Amino acid sequence: MKEKTLQTCLQRKHTYNIKNDLSVTINITKNPYQIPMEKLFLMAARKNKKRGFLFVSKLLGKHIPVLPQLSLLIGWAMAEQYMKEVYKKDLFKSQSLKKALMNAVDCVSIYDDLKEKQFHLPEPVLFIGFAETATALGHAVFDCFSKDATYIHTTRENILGLNSLIYFEEEHSHATSHHFYPLNNELLASKAPVVLIDDEITTGKTAINIIEAIQKTYPRKEYAVLSILDWRNSQDRKRYDALEEKLGIKVHTISLVSGEIEVEGKPIVDEENTSVQKTIDKPIDSEINMYKCQENGSFFKTLLFSSKDAQGKINTCPYLKETGRFGITSKDRESTDLTCKKIGKILEKKRKGQKTLCVGTGEFMYIPMKIASYMGEGIRYQSTTRSPIYAYDSPDYGAKNTFAFESIDDPSVMNYLYNIPYEHYDALFLFLERAVTKERLDPLLKVLKTLGIAYITIVICIEENYTEKPSEMGSYNKEEVTFLLKDISNIMQERETKEREEAIQSGVHYSEMLPIEYKPSSEYIDLFQESLKESAKKLATAVGIVAEKIIKNRGKNTIIVSLARAGTPIGILIKRYIAYKYDLQFPHYSISIIRGKGMDENAIKYILKNHPDKAIQFVDGWTGKGAITKVLEKACSAFEEKYGIHLNDDLAVLADPGYCVSTFGTREDFLIASACLNSTVSGLVSRTVHRKDLIGPNDFHGAKYYKELGDADVSNLFIDTITKEFSVVEEAISEALQKGERSTAPTWVGLKDIEKMQEKFKINNINLIKPGIGETTRVLLRRVPWKILIKENKNPNLKHILLLAKEKNVPVEIYPDMTYQCCGLIKPLKEKKI
CATH class of the missing domain: 3.30.1330.30 (Ribosomal protein L30/S12)
Structure with missing residues (x-):
């Protein structure tokens, strides 16, 4: 490909003969940093009938390997332009940035100097980066501000359990649909300015689409569109003027280079990709190593979301909070930088040779780039991409070779690597946000082995916490409940009631001891039998009422999660009623929740892993003064803060005499027969235990299984007796639901x-x-x-x-x-x- 300069002295007009008869002429109208075009991009032919060419950036770290600091500095240049044009602030960093952009050798020291001198925003601002190419670019811009900045990038991922708050199309893209999953939409719902960040604007239609989508639901007065390149023509710019007038808003358009383009010729169609895998004539046996960040410390914050690919396969491995896919704020900036620095220094020691290529994957660009910036000299960075480009081995062409492979996230999507000369690098580090199966990794790994690189390290930033399989315990049918508990039957001894009471009142936590479980006396059995006989219909009615409320409030895609052990039989009864009435089989798990220690997070993570697309309904037997209700509320809030997953803390109970919850069967204070007999009416399972010497970090909370009390077990008798009454009390349930309560809100x-x-x-x-x-x-x-x-x-x-x-x-x-x-x-x- 040849570049023809028409106005050499001003370098304002350039013509690029891309391939065959396809050519693009650009006329530069604005270039505040005076960046030569050859420093910005190369041109390539794109496999896209909508737009047959691509500006292949030399700055982004996508198709062309770059110094990671150079790519990060582009964020600084764009942030500075934003501050100048929107807030009229001259920040005196232009000369340093110009020097770095002109001479890549200087960018490392300049970046090290600038990264400690963040800009100060005069107001809160929401920055949005476009997937997949601008995820790192947007993050790099966000990283330049010391406070009041929030960043999120759009994604092509289909996240289960979350609704995209904004949906819009990228019209000329090969992958058009964008999703938007902020965990906290407070800033989006405010009047704060929104800044949209992309590497290039051709017509500006994508930005218009997202502005209209945001304005429809979250109206505000001010937007900015921030890019490296802006090629909108006069008609496109008028479209922005019309948008401002139509919506009554201001849209700032800010770029490092702007101008207009003229395209001649047609997109290349169905030409053989002659340079694909051209460099593998001399394959070498690469040494493959694996580095798992979690095995060396808890570096990243995890968000327990699952994704579904186009084939319907679900990946339950968590995401990283730090990527920005779900939103981050200025408060996260320092910890993210520190984490990346720690990992970078660890990986630096694992390098072999002088030249190292670090490779991000898809949308996962910024974190690998940031880590790479701390891995020493001789580092280059690029990323896999969805963007299909024709390869052409020419000095001025943007894709000299290309390697195609199935995406690690979705095998129905092809991904590509470009511009990796054979035997050019001594070592390669491939960064994965989430652990993937060997089957998913193999296509990419096969490509990497053909590059003539002796040492390849797969860096897995997050993988699943593999909790042990739940112990098989309890006398209930396994189809009715799964106890997510660790069986500690042989490793913990009970204590006498008086001894235990003294210990509790001396400061020992009640969950660190168990009372002795005696075989019920004949008096207790008689009490249970009499109580069950008298209250079976009342209990069945209450079960039906609370089950109907669950169906109404939570829908049919729900999991019952009972709080062991008082909640366990109630959970089974609700499950049975729903099966009886609706022919639905709700999964049912019983987990531990402990006053003063909270909910068993490992149990919740296990449930979310196995049922990522279902809603959790917590269930207990009854309320007293509402202590467990408050523990559950606090635990759900802490879980969301830690893992990003919102858990509905509405506790469903059979009886709510304390007026502590809104989902209940009755508020009458009466004896629920299962309160009479401890384990022998609760599946022969003890109270739950949490003691550090017994329960490890990946264990479920513990409990004992009293098999020796099997002769006295009436757990299933209790369940069966009440279940038999369902057909009898249908009318009573219906009447109670129609009559309803004047108010179901908790009054405490x-x-x-x-x-x-x-x-x-x-x-x-x-x-x-x-x-x-x-x-x-x-x-x-x-x-x-x-x-x-x-x-x-x-x-x-x-x-x-x-x-x-x-x-x-x-x-x-x-x-x-x-x-x-x-x-x-x-x-x-x-x-x-x-």
């Missing part, structure tokens, strides 16, 4: 009563007050009760409470000023007088 009236009670009885620790029939029953069975408060003496639901209190010689007092029917008070053992 129960907790308010407890706080008054705490003051009246001078109990310092509110956790020593256990309200409601269910919790009071448990106090009498497993704690050291001080006294029992009852609302009235004639309530038939209190018969077993009075029986247990008499048996254990616990005083009973009438206390009418409470929502609950009864309340158990635990004696503060260290207090001499109450």
Whole structure:
């Protein structure tokens, strides 16, 4: 290809004869950094009938290998132009940037100097980079601001469980659809300016499409379109003027170089790609190594999203928060830089030889580029791309060779590498954001082995945390529930009730001990049988009501996640009702949640991995004062902060006498028979345990499986008895749902009563007050009760409470000023007088 300069002295007009009869003439109208065109790009023929040519950037680190610092400095140049043109601020960095752009040798020292001198935005600004080519470019611009900046890039990934807040098309692209997945859309929903960043604007239609999409839902007054190259003609620019007038907005258009282009000839169609794999005549046996960042420390923050490719295959490996695909802010900038520096220094020690090529993959460009900038001298960086270009071995052509392979993310999509001469590099580092299967990696690895590079290192930035398979435990049918618990049956001993009570009140966490599980006495069995007989229809009705609410609120693509162990039988009953009524089989898992320690995150991650496209519905038996409700709310918030996944913390319970939740079967305070017998009505599973010497970082929380109590097990009897009533109570369920509650919103009236009670009885620790029939029953069975408060003496639901209190010689007092029917008070053992 030959470049013909028509106005040599000004270098304003250039003609590029690309291939065959295809040529492009550009007329430069603005070039504030006075960058020679040969420093900016080469031209190539594109396999695209819409637009048959491509400006192959020498700055982006996509098709052509670059010094990583040079690519990062382009972000600085664009950020400076933005500050000049929008905020009229002269930041006096132009001379340094010009020097770096003119002479790549100087860019390393100049970048090292500039990166500590960020610009200061006068207002919050949202920066958006376009996938896939401008993901790193947008990030590099964002990285130039010390505060008040938010960055997100569009993506071609199909993320399960998230809706794209904005959907738009890139009209001339080979891959047109963009998705937009901000985890926090606060800035998008505000009036803050939006800055759209791309490497090149030809007609500007893509930017117009996204501006219209944003303005439709999140209107604002100001936008900017920031690019390296801007080739819009007068008609295109008028289109922007019309857009401003139509929407009542201001759109700043800012670029490093602007002008107009004229195209002659037609796009090349179906020409044989003669330079594909031209360099593999002398293959060598490359040494392949693997470096997994997670094995050497927790470098990156993970976001537990899953993706689905065009073939429907789901990848459950997490994403990195730091990429910007889901949004990052200025607060993330320093930690990201520090992480990349740490990894870069580790990888520098793994280099062999003088010349090293670092390769990013697809949209995953900025993090590898940043890491590469810390790997020492002799580094070049580029990335795989979706962009198909004809190869042509000519000095001034933009793709001298090309290598095609199936994408590691989606085998239905072809990816490419360009411009890698045979035996030019001593070592290559391939960066993967997410771990992939050998089958997915092999096509790319096969290409890398043909490049004449002796040492190849695959750098995996994040992989799945592989939690052990859940222990097979519990006496329930395996189809009805999976306990996500570690079986600690043979490694933990129970403690006597009094000893355990003293330890708890001395500061030992209750989850670090277990009470002794006795075989139920005949009196307890009789109590259970009588209670079950009396309340089976009431329980079945409550199950049906709460199950119908779950279907209405959460839909049919839902997972039941019960809170072990009181929630386990209720979860099974809800699952059975939904199967009975709707012929649907909801997956059901039972997990641990512990006051003071939170929810078992490994269990949630296991569920999300196996059911990435389903909504989680948490289920428990009943509410007391709402302690677990608050623990769940806090745990879900912490999980979202840590992993990016929003979990609906609406807890569904059978009975809500404390008015703590909005999804419930009833608010009546009555005995749920499963509260009577501990493990023998809960699948023979203990309370859950979390002790550091027993539970490792990748373990589920623990529990014991009391197989030895099998003869006394009535877990399935309880479930079966209530299930038989479903057909009988259908009308009652329907009537209750039609009648409804005046308000289902939590009022926490129960907790308010407890706080008054705490003051009246001078109990310092509110956790020593256990309200409601269910919790009071448990106090009498497993704690050291001080006294029992009852609302009235004639309530038939209190018969077993009075029986247990008499048996254990616990005083009973009438206390009418409470929502609950009864309340158990635990004696503060260290207090001499109450």
